[in-house]
Amino acid sequence: MASENTFLPADLVETDPLLGVLRLAALSAGSGGMPDDPTLDLMFERLPAAGIGDELSAAAWRELARGLMGQRPSNMFVALSGCGALRLVLPEVAALFGVPQIADDPPQVDIGQHLLRVLDEAARCDAPLPVRFAALVMHIGKSDSPAEHLPVHYRHVERGRPRIEALCERFGVPEECRELALLALSECERVHRVTEVRAGPIAAMLERVGAFDRPDRFGQLLTLCACDYRAYRGHTAEEYPKASLLGVALKACAGVEEAGGFQGADGLQEARAAAIAKAFRSERWSSSGT
Known part of the structure; x- marks a missing residue:
């Protein structure tokens, strides 16, 4: 990092040393690059015994958001981890490093290292803050999956939901x-697993994720899924195939509601499933969901 950043911001150090460390880590996500070893040592020396207090949480979020929106967000978390601050600022994220997850080649990846690649891919795509934040936290239910199940993470959604809620609060x-x-x-x-073989589950998914009434948020979800996909080795330069598939499905559903001829919400979903099945030349429903 450039020499002018080899010190902690004095105003933040006076307010809270950990907040100063967080600011410097956030700055490292920009054009200045990673802190050098002396700076990391200084950051370590400034660490308090506890995390950021509630009264400074809003300031901490501003620094986190600053780093997430940087050119290389992974630098912020590498710096925080390197000086020992990540476990104080975001213990839920720190706990993901060293935890395996199924992949293709190699057959397993470290979840913490993977999320760093997703964040940098999101920056490369100029993704908005909600996409980058979701990339950071969507795996935090996997940190304590039973060892006998690894690298599979059963019920991580149930564990992750209250953790995300608490972190946001x-x-x-x-x-x-x-x-x-x-x-x-x-x-x-589920988006990663979607298939054109059965149209009904796709119609149900599009409804469930708000593709019809909240298209902007649906677009952000697909951006996140694409970044997650390209963060795996061998997918870096590829188009995300599920986005194209769901785009065809969504286009097939256009005008179904206005055309009418169905009864109630169930009838609307059936009509959409039929339209998707026609576009994919596939069956409508099966006993397994998407």
Whole structure:
């Protein structure tokens, strides 16, 4: 990092040493790059015994958001981890490093390292803050999955939801970031598994994620899923195939509601499923969901 950043901001150090460390880590996500070793040592020396107090949570969120929106967000978390601050600022995220998750090649990845790649991919795509925040927290239910199940993470959604809620409450995270994070928690892996073989589950998914009434948020979910996909080795330069598939499905559903001829919400979903099945030349329903 440039020499002018080899010190902690004096105003923040006086307010709270950990907040000063967080500011410097956030700055490292910009054009200045990673702190050098002396700066990391100074950051470590400034660490308090406890995390950021409630009275400074809003200021802490501003620094986190600053780093997340940087050119290389991973630098912020590498710096925080390198000086020992990540466990104080975001213990839920710190706990993900060293936890395995299923992948293709190699067959497992470290979840913490993977989320750093997702964040940098989101920055490369110029994704908005809700996408980057969701990428940061959507796996936090996997940190304590039973060892005998690894690298599979059963019931991580149930564990992750209250953790995301608590983290958002702690930092005063904006509602749009909270909403997308919770949606990604429950739906990102389902989006990855979507298939054109059965149209009914796709119609149900589009309804469930708000594709018809909240298209902007649906677009953010697909951006996040695409970044997650491209963060795996071998997918870096690829288009995200599920986005194209869901785009075809959504286009097939256009005008179904206005055309009428169905009864109630169930009838509307059936009509959409039929339209998608026609577009995909596939069956409408099966006993398994998407």
